[in-house]
Amino acid sequence: MKAMSVANGVNPGVFGPVPENAFEHVGPAPEEQNLIVRPPTTYWQDAWRRLKKNFLAMCGLYVIILFIALAIFGPMLTGYTYFGQVLTDANKAPSLAHWFGTDHLGRDELTRVLYGARISLSIGIVASVINLAVGALYGGISGLVGGRTDNVMMRIVDIIYGIPLQLVVILLMVVMGSGLLNIYVALGLVYWLGMARIVRGQVLALKEQEFVLAARMVGADQRRLLLRHLIPNAMGPIIVTLTLSIPQAIFTEAWLSFIGLGVAAPQASWGVLASEGVGGLRSYPWQTFFPAAAISLTMLAFNFLGDGLRDALDPRLRR
Amino acid sequence: MDNLLRVRDLKTSFFTYAGEVRAVDGVNFDVAGGEAVAIVGESGCGKSVTAMSLLRLIPEPGKVLAGSVELAGRDLVKLKEREMRHVRGNDISMVFQDPMTSLNPVLTIGTQLMEAIRQHQKVEKDKARARAIETLEMVKIPSADKRLAQYPHQLSGGMRQRVMIAMALSCHPKLVICDEPTTSLDVTIQAQIIELLKDLKKATGMSIILITHNLGVVAGLATRVIVMYAGKIVEYGPVNEIYGIPQHPYTWGLLRSVPRLDAAEKRRLVPIYGQPPDLLKPPVGCRFNPRCDHAMKICREQEPPFVPVNGNGQHHVACWLQHPAAPAVAGFKKGVPA
Amino acid sequence: MARYILQRVFAAFVALWILTTVTFVLMHAIPGGPFTRERNVPEAVMRNIEAKYHLDDPLWQQYLDYLGGVVRFDLGPSFKFQGQTVNDFIRRGFPVSAELGIISIILSMAIGIPVGIISALRQNKWQDNVTMLVAIIGVSVPSFIIAPLLMYVFALKLRWLPPAMWGSWRQVIMPAVALALLPLATFSRLMRSSMLDVISQDYIKTARAKGLSELAVTWRHAVKNAVMPIVTYLGPLIAAILTGTFIIEQIFAIPGLGRQFVWSVNNRDYTTILGLTIFYGAFLLLMNLVVDIIYGFLDPRIQIAGRKD
Numbered sequence: 001m002k003a004m005s006v007a008n009g010v011n012p013g014v015f016g017p018v019p020e021n022a023f024e025h026v027g028p029a030p031e032e033q034n035l036i037v038r039p040p041t042t043y044w045q046d047a048w049r050r051l052k053k054n055f056l057a058m059c060g061l062y063v064i065i066l067f068i069a070l071a072i073f074g075p076m077l078t079g080y081t082y083f084g085q086v087l088t089d090a091n092k093a094p095s096l097a098h099w100f101g102t103d104h105l106g107r108d109e110l111t112r113v114l115y116g117a118r119i120s121l122s123i124g125i126v127a128s129v130i131n132l133a134v135g136a137l138y139g140g141i142s143g144l145v146g147g148r149t150d151n152v153m154m155r156i157v158d159i160i161y162g163i164p165l166q167l168v169v170i171l172l173m174v175v176m177g178s179g180l181l182n183i184y185v186a187l188g189l190v191y192w193l194g195m196a197r198i199v200r201g202q203v204l205a206l207k208e209q210e211f212v213l214a215a216r217m218v219g220a221d222q223r224r225l226l227l228r229h230l231i232p233n234a235m236g237p238i239i240v241t242l243t244l245s246i247p248q249a250i251f252t253e254a255w256l257s258f259i260g261l262g263v264a265a266p267q268a269s270w271g272v273l274a275s276e277g278v279g280g281l282r283s284y285p286w287q288t289f290f291p292a293a294a295i296s297l298t299m300l301a302f303n304f305l306g307d308g309l310r311d312a313l314d315p316r317l318r319r
Numbered sequence: 320m321d322n323l324l325r326v327r328d329l330k331t332s333f334f335t336y337a338g339e340v341r342a343v344d345g346v347n348f349d350v351a352g353g354e355a356v357a358i359v360g361e362s363g364c365g366k367s368v369t370a371m372s373l374l375r376l377i378p379e380p381g382k383v384l385a386g387s388v389e390l391a392g393r394d395l396v397k398l399k400e401r402e403m404r405h406v407r408g409n410d411i412s413m414v415f416q417d418p419m420t421s422l423n424p425v426l427t428i429g430t431q432l433m434e435a436i437r438q439h440q441k442v443e444k445d446k447a448r449a450r451a452i453e454t455l456e457m458v459k460i461p462s463a464d465k466r467l468a469q470y471p472h473q474l475s476g477g478m479r480q481r482v483m484i485a486m487a488l489s490c491h492p493k494l495v496i497c498d499e500p501t502t503s504l505d506v507t508i509q510a511q512i513i514e515l516l517k518d519l520k521k522a523t524g525m526s527i528i529l530i531t532h533n534l535g536v537v538a539g540l541a542t543r544v545i546v547m548y549a550g551k552i553v554e555y556g557p558v559n560e561i562y563g564i565p566q567h568p569y570t571w572g573l574l575r576s577v578p579r580l581d582a583a584e585k586r587r588l589v590p591i592y593g594q595p596p597d598l599l600k601p602p603v604g605c606r607f608n609p610r611c612d613h614a615m616k617i618c619r620e621q622e623p624p625f626v627p628v629n630g631n632g633q634h635h636v637a638c639w640l641q642h643p644a645a646p647a648v649a650g651f652k653k654g655v656p657a
Numbered sequence: 658m659a660r661y662i663l664q665r666v667f668a669a670f671v672a673l674w675i676l677t678t679v680t681f682v683l684m685h686a687i688p689g690g691p692f693t694r695e696r697n698v699p700e701a702v703m704r705n706i707e708a709k710y711h712l713d714d715p716l717w718q719q720y721l722d723y724l725g726g727v728v729r730f731d732l733g734p735s736f737k738f739q740g741q742t743v744n745d746f747i748r749r750g751f752p753v754s755a756e757l758g759i760i761s762i763i764l765s766m767a768i769g770i771p772v773g774i775i776s777a778l779r780q781n782k783w784q785d786n787v788t789m790l791v792a793i794i795g796v797s798v799p800s801f802i803i804a805p806l807l808m809y810v811f812a813l814k815l816r817w818l819p820p821a822m823w824g825s826w827r828q829v830i831m832p833a834v835a836l837a838l839l840p841l842a843t844f845s846r847l848m849r850s851s852m853l854d855v856i857s858q859d860y861i862k863t864a865r866a867k868g869l870s871e872l873a874v875t876w877r878h879a880v881k882n883a884v885m886p887i888v889t890y891l892g893p894l895i896a897a898i899l900t901g902t903f904i905i906e907q908i909f910a911i912p913g914l915g916r917q918f919v920w921s922v923n924n925r926d927y928t929t930i931l932g933l934t935i936f937y938g939a940f941l942l943l944m945n946l947v948v949d950i951i952y953g954f955l956d957p958r959i960q961i962a963g964r965k966d
Contacts, residue, residue, distance in 0.1 A: 022617035025646065299796075400702055423863075425884070425885070472957070483863070
């Protein structure tokens with residue numbers, strides 16, 4: 001146990017020259033033990049950083065913002081109304097007076113497309129928000145209560161899942177008749193199943209975690225637990241689902257318009273405009289082109305953003 | 320004994336968005352024919368990456384940057400991918416940690432066993448089948464011929480690990496790398512698997528590299544131990560010396576954090592405080608210095624060289640405490656006179 | 658396995674029953690519909706409907722009769738077409754729609770799945786980026802927009818293909834492509850992410866460590882596992898193709914069941930709408946059932962879970 005015994009066989013030459021006081025004891029470096037080289041970032045900051053790096057997703061975001069702005073302010077700026085008919089101007093090709101041309105009743109196509117943006121976007125957003133409310137509540141309760149309730153509630157979802165929902169929407173629209181409000185209701189009430197499943201899955205996973213136990217310990221009731229603790233923590237997947245369900249709703253409405261179940265005239269969604277245009281495709285292609293382009297661009301923008309959000313919000317990708 | 324495997328200055332890095340992570344940073348070791356060597360260390364210290372580097376199976380964005388891996392005189396790092404494929408499973412094979420996820424769930428045991436045999440030995444189907452049954456019997460799986468038609472989920476965890484071992488042995492490899500082969504198994508099963516590996520080593524004369532963080536597992540199988548920390552080897556030597564006269568403070572820490580039933584004196588379990596460093600920016604000097612109770616000024620400045628201890632030429636350590644001028648540490652015999 | 662299939666069959670029947678009940682309820686809720694006694698329909702049609710549905714019977718009796726009709730696959734007379742039954746429409750239109758649908762499904766799988774695999778194997782390389790960009794456009798641009806576009810370019814401008822109608826193979830191309838694009842793009846996206854998921858699994862590492870060639874690893878170990886979740890998409894795919902035919906048949910003037918359905922909607926031929934809804938519902942449930950059973954046979958884990966019970 002004597003220090004500096006040469007007999008231990010270690011030749012100091014192996015080590016080479018050392019500076020003075022080299023062997024002064026300093027002990028562990030506690031401040032360095034927890035040194036984290038990467039700057040600490042919260043979940044949302046981290047997600048935002050990744051989203052910002054995703055070029056296509058950011059393009060999608062900007063296009064969506066632009067379209068929403070156009071939907072709100074656009075119709076006021078064109079100098080025409082969506083219903084004003086000038087029969088002498090019917091089926092005019094795009095020109096300086098009518099940038100997108102006119103339809104078969106001489107209505108300004110640009111104004112109608114901009115006004116259609118209000119309708120199509122509002123359908124997408126309202127239907128998705130209803131989905132979110134119904135689905136998150138249903139899935140949240142199912143996951144939180146668990147046990148037999150969960151079993152029954154999920155079995156119900158499974159069975160409804162088997163029913164082709166497009167057909168139910170058509171039936172509802174046939175019975176209720178065309179109209180914006182009816183579309184909100186039909187789409188909102190039918191497409192919440194996916195959201196319910198996702199929220200339930202999240203809640204099941206989260207409710208076993210410590211912070212939920214902690215919340216229970218301090219006496220949070222079930223409602224508070226669900227609304228304040230569980231759903232906010234399941235926000236990532238919820239936002240992704242929501243973003244991807246908006247284009248889905250816009251698509252479904254356009255598709256309904258094509259089979260004659262869209263909003264009532266003279267109001268017109270993009271779907272209605274496009275389906276009206278198809279009849280005159282040979283002679284007046286712009287009547288199909290502009291609303292079709294608007295639908296496609298919006299769907300594309302939401303899909304880009306949704307994909308980007310999914311990548312950005314998926315913590316498994318963090319490394 | 321000639322060295323079967325000679326690893327020299329092996330360097331493997333991962334190129335992440337945050338920068339280069341040097342997961343393995345200049346590692347040297349040998350494995351003799353018929354020898355079992357253990358590589359131990361905490362998770363994230365580079366054990367598994369070392370193993371995967373030997374087989375050149377580093378996933379993106381990782382890369383073997385430098386060094387040589389000589390197997391029976393042939394440098395694997397320089398081989399073409401096609402030649403390397405013939406080494407994998409044939410000369411060197413691997414047993415992974417989790418038998419639950421390491422077997423393909425949609426293929427039968429037989430298919431998975433036979434494809435390796437047929438890949439390397441170019442034999443007929445019934446011959447491969449016979450060999451598959453033979454290896455299953457070697458790893459003591461009852462009613463082996465019936466197992467061939469079964470799927471992985473029909474077997475217990477221990478059985479699946481035996482299947483993994485059978486698969487590794489099926490082409491008579493010279494070296495089997497076992498990456499935490501027992502970690503995900505029950506304790507009783509763990510002992511059986513280690514016992515099995517020991518028997519198989521004796522029966523086949525193969526070498527084994529055992530990668531583990533469980534020092535209890537090591538003693539049963541390996542004859543030599545390599546201790547890794549933060550991508551580097553800090554100490555290596557015969558298993559009895561690593562246990563009996565460990566020289567590196569990190570090795571002490573590892574040993575002290577293992578409960579032992581046979582300890583003569585009453586011992587407290589002592590954890591190693593802190594966490595392994597982020598290899599994006601490893602500490603200057605000795606990589607263990609931020610967590611070392613005995614850290615000295617020089618440990619923060621210069622990397623310690625390897626020095627022989629115990630005079631038998633087998634036990635080496637990289638630690639400044641070995642320097643003749645370093646102060647003594649209570650309860651520790653420096654270098655241990657021969 | 659038997660139990661697994663039984664469970665699925667049972668769930669399908671429950672779903673069909675719910676759908677039938679919903680349609681029955683909605684039928685009776687339609688103002689001016691066939692089951693309110695408003696007689697502004699041709700007398701002959703009304704007699705037909707009365708004879709069929711016994712409108713004087715109590716509601717529960719009518720409900721049971723209706724269910725019985727559905728079970729016997731008798732979907733009743735048309736509300737607008739004298740002397741025609743819904744079954745007639747199905748006999749005439751369904752084979753056409755089925756032909757179009759099957760061609761589209763084959764097209765989308767035959768192209769979509771290999772594209773997804775290649776994309777995954779070239780992850781983040783240019784091949785991947787380009788195909789995924791095209792695929793996301795494919796899922797974003799609806800078929801009812803692709804169809805007029807194709808028609809405008811290939812039929813009206815270039816005059817390579819006939820613009821509409823049904824009969825020759827040249828008339829199949831455009832509607833089949835328009836229908837197939839969305840599922841094709843979806844297949845390639847799903848297949849890509851499924852492949853990426855599988856490639857990172859431990860058993861792929863095992864397969865590589867065995868010294869298998871990259872082709873064997875990809876084909877035998879990765880693709881087989883990765884295709885499995887794709888099979889579950891076949892159900893929704895068939896639904897998408899089917900509802901796609903509503904519009905595509907309309908645009909290309911194809912005499913299929915989809916066009917019949919849209920015609921019924923536009924002309925408020927209520928009994929036909931309801932009959933076809935039930936038919937479509939039953940068809941999709943059957944297809945989902947078939948897909949579930951195929952899945953059960955493909956995935957050994959499900960077979961065994963059933964056998965143990």
